[in-house]
């Protein structure tokens with residue numbers, strides 16, 4: 272009898288479909304094998320790297336026969352760095368993959384078969400991100416700036432990222448020079464020594480804010496960096512953040528401004544707002560605005576709107592500016608403080624920002640508004656809390672507009688909500704070209 276494949280085995284397989292993370296899926300003697308960076312139709316020699324009992328994970332050793340759909344990735348780091356999943360697939364095929372993913376996920380997890388619109392594309396398929404966070408590490412005495420390999424802390428050194436603006440490569444180059452010339456140490460995860468851990472940059476057209484995350488609050492040698500950046504850029508801000516902990520969180524609690532502008536100032540939909548490196552803000556400005564416009568059009572002239580999971584409050588402010596009475600609900604204190612700044616700055620007397628857990632606040636608000644309200648929800652990947660779903664089913668808001676970044680949790684929540692609601696549209700958006708992520712906007716109306 273033939274043995275089941277196991278770790279370190281090698282075999283040639285044909286890829287049959289793509290999985291939810293954009294990876295190739297092969298079936299070999301009845302066992303599912305996930306092969307990142309493989310494409311439907313590829314024949315690949317694979318090496319099994321992980322046996323998860325119900326399925327196997329493998330890496331490509333050699334593409335024996337490429338799929339006719341395979342294209343040459345634009346980035347030399349593709350498949351090494353963990354940032355992109357789909358550069359070997361044409362943009363048109365990436366959009367088809369994402370649409371099919373939503374169709375399949377709704378069917379698989381919720382039994383929902385409904386029309387899913389074509390994915391709204393991003394006009395920039397590269398260089399669309401407005402923020403990057405690159406780890407800086409000491410590897411055997413050498414400073415490396417880059418991205419982590421997928422699911423690991425192994426740093427892949429890069430000198431540019433195709434998802435970021437052209438400015439990124441200049442910043443990386445200058446920052447490396449600054450560290451070398453001034454003998455500044457990078458953090459070593461093994462010995463837990465060294466100073467610089469991360470650089471984080473948030474960009475606008477004209478200017479940017481850079482934060483250098485360090486382990487030592489006394490470290491202050493920033494003037495050579497300011498001078499270097501000034502040779503290339505006329506407007507920027509530089510911050511120090513201190514994170515002494517050896518964990519996966521980028522920022523520590525202490526921020527100090529070193530130089531230049533404090534925040535990026537923007538105006539969208541008539542709302543003036545500010546962002547810094549600590550604010551949650553969608554990374555693709557174009558798609559963010561297309562989604563916000565669709566949300567405004569869908570809501571129309573609602574009297575009361577609850578904006579649940581409201582983040583730094585930009586969307587709540589935009590809806591309030593449009594005339595509705597808005598209640599923003601957000602769990603992170605700093606984000607609610609930011610939302611209150613926007614309220615004051617834009618004279619939005621019809622906006623109330625509540626800080627706390629949606630699971631607690633939504634049922635209270637729903638009771639207060641006696642069903643005369645619409646809801647916008649934009650939860651993290653884990654989706655809606657059960658208590659929030661229950662509150663909606665009990666209070667019966669007229670309309671629920673659900674923006675999701677997690678297709679399977681969206682499906683789980685829709686399964687319950689469709690007991691009382693009809694789906695009026697499912698519209699996916701490509702917020703993150705070259706990656707397997709997709710944002711989906713769903714409008715639900717009370718039956």
Ligand SMILES: C[S@@+](CC[C@H](N)C(=O)[O-])C[C@H]1O[C@@H](n2cnc3c(N)ncnc32)[C@H](O)[C@@H]1O
Pocket residue numbers: 551552553579580581582583584585586600601602603606627628629630649650651656
């Ligand atoms: C995807 S972001 C949405 C941000 C915002 N709607 C926007 O467009 O910028 C999700 C937000 O939900 C917040 N959040 C997560 N769990 C929450 C909870 N249980 N109650 C309230 N807010 C929560 C997070 O802090 C985060 O700001």
